[in-house]
Amino acid sequence: MSTLKKLGYPENTKLLIIHADDAGLSHAENQATIQALQEGSVNSTSIMVPCPWFGEMADFAAKHEQYDYGIHLTLTCEWKHYKWGPILSKTEVPGLLDENGYLHNNRENFKNNTSSEEIKKELQAQIERALQSGLKPTHLDSHMYTLGLKPEFIKIYKELGAAYKLPILLSKQLIEFLGLDPNLYISNDDFCVDNVFLGNYADFEKGQLEAYYERVLDNLPTGLNIVLIHTAFDVPEMQGIAIDHPNFGAEWRQIDYDFFTSQKCQSKIENNGIKLITWREIRDILYPEG
Template sequence: MNTAQRLGFEKNTKLLIIHADDAGLAHSENQATIQALEKGIVNSYSIMVPCAWFHEMAMFAKNNPQYDLGIHLTLTCEWENYRFGPVLSVSEVPSLVDKHGHFFKKREQLRENATPEDVEKELRAQIEKALNYGLAPTHIDSHMYSVGSHPDFFKIYKRLGKEYNLPVLVNEQLMQMVGLDPKSNLEEGDFVIDRTYVGEYRYFEKEGLAAYYQSVLENLDPGQNLILIHPAFNEHEMQGVTINHPNFGSQWRQQDYDFFTSEKTKATLQKHNIQLVTWGDIKTSCSF
């Protein structure tokens, strides 16, 4: 049986997770994510444990277990002025940080400098911190998909999923995006999301992201689909966090929020018979 059948749907059903990345990054990100969840269109999110606003979102997650929650495993920090580093002390994972003790900005730097031992220690520490807060994650995923920057890191990522009995976000498009060969890094039995969609800069730069997302929904294929968004508000905090970073910047994140909290989007899902499912549904129906 395919995923749709395991979840009780017809074989050719269009399944969709609308997932909000980067909760915990900033107060604006948290508030937009919460509102997007409460409006009922976004049906999954994940938290960045090392970030300054993790505690606020963790308290929300603990008090609202009805929402699908992931751990957004973090090994990179792409921002110019907003910098953060590992949960563990720098002395414990020295290969993961730059001279200031912050995560590297780029996946390439992570690949060139990080040791698998330090990667595993830090990722495990992030999961354990979330669990120690009393959170009950439904899955794990990865910020910037940095776990795919090296085959050894990807093996650790999948192994942690099995150890904690959690599905991990595995998708061939994301693997190819970070230069990881799917053929040599996927194994029989891996749960793989059929298609993943992330906003495209060419749309943002011209007519805006709504046109891209509308096209995705109107042309969605049967199978397990995932749309990754990053909702936040275009105000001073996010403008400061994302300065000189227009792709996935504060305007981008506002557009994500606006589209996926709109009545038009709800109507589009209904019109095209798209079924919203969660990682929690998948975890319950599929073995890991």
């Protein structure tokens, strides 16, 4: 059964989630994401529980339940100087740690050093911490899509979604990008996003990131689509975090914020017959019993 049929929409429907990753990363990230939810076309975000600014975003979410909040399951820490560790004690999940006691800074080190048991324990702790904060999550997704790196990681991802009755961001495109054959790990019964759109560094380098987003909206296919963005203000705090990391860095995140809070973006959504849908709506369809 197609994704649209599962959601009860006609086959010619263009559904779109405009999703801002990495809430909780920093104050600049939180403030831009909040404003993008309140004033822009962004209609979904997800929060990184282990990050230093989780509390600020969780507090906002608890007081503004009308917005769409996922848990951005976090098992890596990619920045040069800005670091965090796991929720659990370091003796409980030693394989998740680098030589300095922080989460690994790239997918390969994470993939080669951790165990499924540690991953599941840590992710359950992150979800429970989010629930204890008052967050009412709409879905689960994966930071840097680390849960798509191995079949056993995908299994954990699915198990967590089923256990907490939350849809997960499952995507054949993202699994394929990480080197696995998605057809071996995704069945017809799994709920999948049909198309994932993510800005690329070549367009950013040429100053054409906004033009890329315009093309996506002008040519959006039918089915369930998601545009993954990262909204933050290009201020000293975010510049310091993203030093030596222009890919999804401070300037990039400001561009994402500027475009997806613009009238141009809103007009393109309307003129192209796009229907915005949230993970909250999807959750309530897939898990009507709550």
